[in-house]
Amino acid sequence: MSKFPIIVCDDDKDLANQMAKNINASIQDLIDDNEGYAELNESVTFVANDFAQAVGYIVTNDIKNGIYFLDIELSRESKAKNGVDLAEFIKKNDKNAQIIFVTAYDKYAPLTYRRRIGAIDYISKSMSSDKIIQRIEETLRNAVDNLSSVCQLSKRDFTYKVGRRILKVSENEVIFIENSTIQHKVHMVTKHGEIEFKGNVGQVEKRAPFLTKVSQSYLVNPINIKAIDPHSQTITFNNNLSIKYSRGYKKVVNDEIIEKYNDINLI
Template sequence: MFPIIICEDNKIQLEQLTTIVKNYVLFHNEDFQLALSASKPSTCLEYLSKEHPSNGIYLLDIDLNADMNGIELASKIRVSDVQAKLVFITTHDEMAPITLKYKLEALGFISKDQPIEKIRDELIENLILASARSIAVSQAKQQNFSFAISSQIYNLPLNELLFIEPSDIPHRLKIHTKTGEYEFYGKLGEVNKRYPQLFRSAKSALINVDNITQYDGPRKLISFENALTCKCSITKVKELKHRMKIER
């Protein structure tokens, strides 16, 4: 289910957007949830801090008449919810290029300077597109991990993989899974390119963040089930914590 968050300082326009979203969610309640309808960016930030949403759809005005505008709010949202789908609903179409500077990857811009029926249609189009892209990412995470041992090809569910590390045998890699271990010829860098959803926690470790059971900060030690562990490079700690927060 994808949470929808609205931030619009104009009371009338906020009510209009909220009504459009409520009516749409009414017939798509298995896919969407109106999580927040707010007039202040501070309310949105409080929601992010408390609820830690993921794959949220954010409908933001740019001029919020507050200590931060919609683009600055979107920047903070992007840090907290890396898979956020950002849709700006504004009279300031000229601000679109600025989102490139902030690397916000906005899903869309909807102009307020048009009939409410047109705004509704464009908003619904963006909701459909946002959910389709999020579902595609989710399905990609469920793909198989393929490798060859001699002439035999193995396909393991990616969510079964714990981590990969170099074998004691030169030019070979060892895969640790929930049910066993395998070794095959390969390079971590090449595997990482094929499966970017895996995380390079250290020069000698490629891990599935979803399957981490514990992270020991002082020892920089990542734990998995079956009492398996691997190290995290000090330069990767910040990104690891961010990825763990996102995935969970």
């Protein structure tokens, strides 16, 4: 399977298949122009025609780091699951998902903003075929660049010292770091456990740009935040631990986290 699988979902089978053909043509153009995009598969991974088909494939194959072209209006029935519902499901299962909405109805765009889907692009079905292919190429390039950056981050390590030992953990494994109750030490929480080492939050901040300072006591990793409650100034992480950020850091939380990481839920 491709490193970055591509899934199309449109209730109109003809339009879905045509979109897949356009994507395949765009992939080949990208690869021909730049071998760096050879990480893309030579063709679309899967074409679905409704919510259930797409969900079934994504779950069965445990799709991660995917690129998704979704029709917003997946059904004529008002109570049926639409493309925004599908995008929400995808984001919960594939946190790095690159969502592209393909729609003939621009009126649905505000809905995706209200529900904080974090789509990277919108492609109108009303555009000419040449224009659609051009937009697909631009969107694929952005999606691959975004995913490549995320994958590169997962390969970078954060190093720290415990006694005489120099240890390391992948940056994306770090959840947050706080000042320890033990003087001159910090307490680090990762996806696989907790550890304390010599230092303070100010010192760690200088050598860990992937972390964001949200108080005098806490550095957080935005990619591992599940939800933020601005009213109670609470940050909840994917492991369900929560911390409080300082009132003085509200602007930092808003500008550096909420605005940049659209898949974080606002409570």
